Amino acid sequence: MSSSDLIDAPAWSIRPEQPRDLDQIHEVHRAAFSGPAEAELVDAIRSGSDFLPGLSLVAASSDDSILGHVLVSRIAFTNSEGDGPRHGVLALAPLAVLPPHRGRGIGTALVAEAMAIADARDEPFVAVLGSPPFYGRFGFVPASTFDIQGPYEAAGDAFQVRPRRDGPELGPGTVSYPAMFEDV
Numbered sequence: 001m002s003s004s005d006l007i008d009a010p011a012w013s014i015r016p017e018q019p020r021d022l023d024q025i026h027e028v029h030r031a032a033f034s035g036p037a038e039a040e041l042v043d044a045i046r047s048g049s050d051f052l053p054g055l056s057l058v059a060a061s062s063d064d065s066i067l068g069h070v071l072v073s074r075i076a077f078t079n080s081e082g083d084g085p086r087h088g089v090l091a092l093a094p095l096a097v098l099p100p101h102r103g104r105g106i107g108t109a110l111v112a113e114a115m116a117i118a119d120a121r122d123e124p125f126v127a128v129l130g131s132p133p134f135y136g137r138f139g140f141v142p143a144s145t146f147d148i149q150g151p152y153e154a155a156g157d158a159f160q161v162r163p164r165r166d167g168p169e170l171g172p173g174t175v176s177y178p179a180m181f182e183d184v
Helices: 017-035 037-044 106-119 132-136 153-158 178-182
Strands: 012-016 056-061 066-079 086-097 123-127 159-163 173-176
Touching: 012 106, 017 037, 017 056, 017 066, 017 086, 037 066, 037 086, 037 178, 056 178, 066 106, 086 106, 106 159, 132 159, 153 159
Parallel strands: 086 123
Antiparallel strands: 012 056, 056 066, 066 086, 066 173, 123 159
């Protein structure tokens, strides 16, 4: 096998965030979104009761520089059938990769790992507001497919859900995000 046949491993790995990463995570979101809103959203979610530490993942280089971050937290879903019960579901938001490192598969790896972890949990689905071509690769479909409503009606097909593998059948209902999401 020649050296040109070898596939280089990425110069980064995916792992759960650690306390020493918090400032860098904040800066990744500021740089990726050209402003503080998403960075402040991450900080607000982290300090709330819906934060799931195992679902805040970073792409870290070998020197522990943070190149990307994804956060999945708990939100609410109310079934439309009668006075349907409220269930905990998950929201993927936000996802950020430092601009100089985009196009290296970091965002894809972060979402793939987050979805693998989410599949092992009890929540029936993950919601996201984002690019249908990008998120569709992970099994996300327009929320309207399941008659699931949310606060982002103007988003159309960009408001998406991903049913848990081997999870319950999804029925109509409404997704509710905590107030901290309104400022983004």
